[in-house]
C-alpha cells in the first residue's frame with residue numbers, strides 16, 4: 341500500500357489514483373494565470389482541515405496578499421497561524437516595510453538559497469509541517485538558470501528529508517512546452533502541468549499529470565475549473581487540444 345497525501349482538490353485524487361505518494365516533491369508547472377497559486381493554497385488548506393500542518397513559501401507575493409488571496413476562497417489561515425499549525429515564509433519583502441516587521445519567518449535576502457532553506461527548515465520544524473508549497477521555485481533561479489537543478493535538489497533533500505510532501509510551483513512562458521528546464525524536470529518526483537489554451541476565442545483550462553513517482557496515474561488531459569471555492573477537476577472528461585478543442 342502506497343502512503344498517499346490527498347490533495348483534497350475535487351477530482352484530483354481520482355486521477356492520482358488516491359493522492360500524491362508521501363514525501364514526493366511535485367513540480368506544478370504552467371504559464372501565467374493557469375491556477376498554480378490557487379492549487380497550492382487549496383492543497384495546503386485541505387491539509388490543515390485534515391490535521392496536517394503546512395508551510396507556504398511566498399516568493400512572488402507579499403505574505404499579507406497571500407492571506408488575502410486565500411481568504412477570498414474561504415481559506416482563512418490566520419487562526420491556524422495563531423495555533424502554530426501554519427506558517428508563511430516571507431521570501432518576498434526582504435524585511436522591508438511595516439507589514440513585514442510582523443512576519444515571523446523572514447528571509448532577509450531571498451537571493452540567498454542557503455538562507456531561505458534555513459528559514460524554511462525552522463518553519464517546518466516549528467509547525468510540524470506535513471505539506472509545503474513554494475511559490476515559485478523559478479524565482480530562485482530566474483537570473484541564474486545554471487543553478488536550477490542544484491537549487492531544486494537542495495530543496496528536495498530538505499523537504500523530503502523532513503518528511504513533507506511538497507509542491508514546487510514552476511513558471512513557464514505561454515508558448516513553452518516543457519515544465520521548467522531539464523535539470524528541474526528530472527529532479528522532481530512528479531510533474532503536474534496546468535494549461536490555458538485559447539480555442540475559437542475562448543480560454544479552456546486543462547491539466548495533465550506528466551509523471552508521478554511511486555504510483556499509477558491518469559494519462560489523460562482533464563478539464564478543470566476555478567470557482568469561488570477553488571479548483572474542480574473533471575476525472576471523467578478528457579480535453580483534446582488540436583485544431584478544435586473537444587471536451588468528451
Ligand SMILES: Nc1ncnc2c1ncn2[C@@H]1O[C@H](COP(=O)(O)OP(=O)(O)OP(=O)(O)O)[C@@H](O)[C@H]1O
Nearest residue numbers: 370371372373374375376377378379511566567568
Ligand atoms: N474566484 C475566482 N473564480 C474563478 N476564477 C478565478 C477566481 N479567482 C481567480 N481566478 C482565476 O485564477 C487566475 C489566477 O490564478 P493563479 O494566481 O493561481 O495563477 P498562477 O498560475 O499562479 O499565475 P502566475 O504564474 O501568473 O502567478 C486568474 O487569472 C483567474 O482567471
